[in-house]
Amino acid sequence: MTGPQLDPIALEVLSSGLRSVADEMYVALMRSAYSVNIKERQDHSTCLIDANGRTVALAERTQCIHLSSMQGHVRALLESRSLSDMREGDIYISNDPYAAHGSHLPDINFAMPIFVDGRVVAFSCSIAHHADVGGMAPGSMASTVTEIFQEGLRLPVIRLFEAGALVDDVLDIILLNVRNPEERRGDYFAQAAACRIGAARFHALADKHGIARLEAAFEELIARTEMRLRAAIARIPDGTYSFSDVLDDDAMGTHDIRIQVEVKVEGDRICFDFAGTDPQVAGNVNTPLPATVASVAYALIVMLDNRIPNNEGVLNAITVRAPEGSVVDAAFPAPVAARTHACQRIVDVVMGALAPALANQAIGACNGANTTIIMSGTDPRTHRPYVLFETLGGGCGGRSWKDGKDGIQIHVPNAANTPIEVLETEYPLLVEEYRWVEDSGGAGRNRGGAGLRRVLRPLGHTCRFTGTGERFAHRPWGIFGGAAGASGRFVLESDSGEAVVLPSKPHWVAIRTDQRVVAESPGAGGYGPPADRGQDRLAIDWQSGKFSARFLTEAYGVSASDLADIEVAPDALDYPED
Numbered sequence: 001m002t003g004p005q006l007d008p009i010a011l012e013v014l015s016s017g018l019r020s021v022a023d024e025m026y027v028a029l030m031r032s033a034y035s036v037n038i039k040e041r042q043d044h045s046t047c048l049i050d051a052n053g054r055t056v057a058l059a060e061r062t063q064c065i066h067l068s069s070m071q072g073h074v075r076a077l078l079e080s081r082s083l084s085d086m087r088e089g090d091i092y093i094s095n096d097p098y099a100a101h102g103s104h105l106p107d108i109n110f111a112m113p114i115f116v117d118g119r120v121v122a123f124s125c126s127i128a129h130h131a132d133v134g135g136m137a138p139g140s141m142a143s144t145v146t147e148i149f150q151e152g153l154r155l156p157v158i159r160l161f162e163a164g165a166l167v168d169d170v171l172d173i174i175l176l177n178v179r180n181p182e183e184r185r186g187d188y189f190a191q192a193a194a195c196r197i198g199a200a201r202f203h204a205l206a207d208k209h210g211i212a213r214l215e216a217a218f219e220e221l222i223a224r225t226e227m228r229l230r231a232a233i234a235r236i237p238d239g240t241y242s243f244s245d246v247l248d249d250d251a252m253g254t255h256d257i258r259i260q261v262e263v264k265v266e267g268d269r270i271c272f273d274f275a276g277t278d279p280q281v282a283g284n285v286n287t288p289l290p291a292t293v294a295s296v297a298y299a300l301i302v303m304l305d306n307r308i309p310n311n312e313g314v315l316n317a318i319t320v321r322a323p324e325g326s327v328v329d330a331a332f333p334a335p336v337a338a339r340t341h342a343c344q345r346i347v348d349v350v351m352g353a354l355a356p357a358l359a360n361q362a363i364g365a366c367n368g369a370n371t372t373i374i375m376s377g378t379d380p381r382t383h384r385p386y387v388l389f390e391t392l393g394g395g396c397g398g399r400s401w402k403d404g405k406d407g408i409q410i411h412v413p414n415a416a417n418t419p420i421e422v423l424e425t426e427y428p429l430l431v432e433e434y435r436w437v438e439d440s441g442g443a444g445r446n447r448g449g450a451g452l453r454r455v456l457r458p459l460g461h462t463c464r465f466t467g468t469g470e471r472f473a474h475r476p477w478g479i480f481g482g483a484a485g486a487s488g489r490f491v492l493e494s495d496s497g498e499a500v501v502l503p504s505k506p507h508w509v510a511i512r513t514d515q516r517v518v519a520e521s522p523g524a525g526g527y528g529p530p531a532d533r534g535q536d537r538l539a540i541d542w543q544s545g546k547f548s549a550r551f552l553t554e555a556y557g558v559s560a561s562d563l564a565d566i567e568v569a570p571d572a573l574d575y576p577e578d
Helices: 008-032 064-080 168-176 181-209 211-233 289-304 312-316 339-354 420-426 535-543 549-556 560-564 570-574
Strands: 044-050 055-058 091-094 107-116 119-129 158-162 239-249 255-266 269-273 318-321 372-379 384-391 429-436 452-458 463-468 489-494 499-502 509-511 515-520
Touching (some): 008 119, 008 181, 064 091, 064 119, 091 181, 107 181, 119 211, 158 168, 239 339, 255 339, 289 312, 384 420, 463 515
Antiparallel strands (some): 044 055, 044 119, 429 452, 463 509, 489 515
16 A cells, blocks of 8 residues: 555654544543443443554553454444445444354444545444343343353344434334343443544544545554564564463353463464364353454463554464364354453463463463352332442462562453442442452462452342352462462352352352352462562561461461561552552
């Protein structure tokens, strides 16, 4: 393609301008959404995609797993319609992984064609996880589903707005199939508003710099990103690296579901081959191939160059092969609602495979889960149905240079914490505990991060609980001699003192007002031999309250009484941010 020549400064100005558009879209969606899941957990993403279906700019807070879905939506749109059929003000939506290259049904994609001088030059895109999209159970994430039809309303690429006007019939069908239509309506309009803001800000850039320069920037940004990542790949020693790990189960009788990868590096080329991975399973932990590719790209970026722009150039630099009909390339009509858990394990195996070649960038296995809590019922205050969808963070693996972080959303589900005050205001629930899980960070020269413990009780009504947990049976492994972190668990406790450990993927469990759900997310693995951890750092572990005397004695061979006398600066207990 020929066009204006851009010097590095001009390219950086245009790149920053495009990213600022995506960032403003992200904030607009977050601040105008109705649901806690978007406005507090920030389970949404925004981006700009060019007229050829290539991602050129993403919001900084974008979740990497959403990249493949937004791009897939636009490519499905381009496959089903010509650019000449589109009109200014159109907004197209979809969610289906098979008909529209989506990720899973709760993630609704929006794309608005941006016209300049009468032609489509880009798409303003948003995606958000909606707390319910219908299906057999509130939250649309039931662990007992065996086909995608049970997971919720499937949407191919369709117009929700035509030439700026709402297509009422389409929205009516969608809202008829969800359990809290008022909240869903508000979130859909927030996504549309974000797309419109993106289009308006893009037009301002085009007016200032000219569309020819912007389109030239698209080409340069993608090409330079690919060159930069290939240069980083070339620094990996040539060779073949492999690793495997397992998912706990699929809730439908299949356990120890293997995900295996072989990574072949030749110069600046890298191929990830998932041959040997188990076939897709009856339960919903399968993942579509685009989400697998996005997870691989994420793992490679964070190990090689975490400042690289996340655009089409990243995908151009890698090759991913997966057996069709496997758990990492699910075939219709496999359920995929809990695909994030498989994506987390994909990241683990990629990092595990490359650890021998990239020891300083490798980390112990993280919590490896997306510990999900869904509580639903009728709010006694309003007599309206509610659905709480929440995911808990957990431990980050120990690193070569530092301990792993405690209680964070790690890897692909880059969501935020739901504050207790918001949760108790929005839902008829009481948060009785929210703290670290003691002794959950794996021992090591640099320890793994701690998991989270959240305890919830319904107020004035009986609610239903559905959960999805991973790393409940298989602990997150340590690396280079580091110990494994603690596994997670769900427990149903009663005021009478009875406690029942629930399965890792409980479905539709009744919770009375004299009961409470305990959710504990996994910790993370340590890095390096525990014997190499200094006494001053062990004193911080002890005095922080995150580790018991028994754990420190068993894991490190030290006495808590010896550690109590070591003076620790107060700010050392805060584990400051990187």
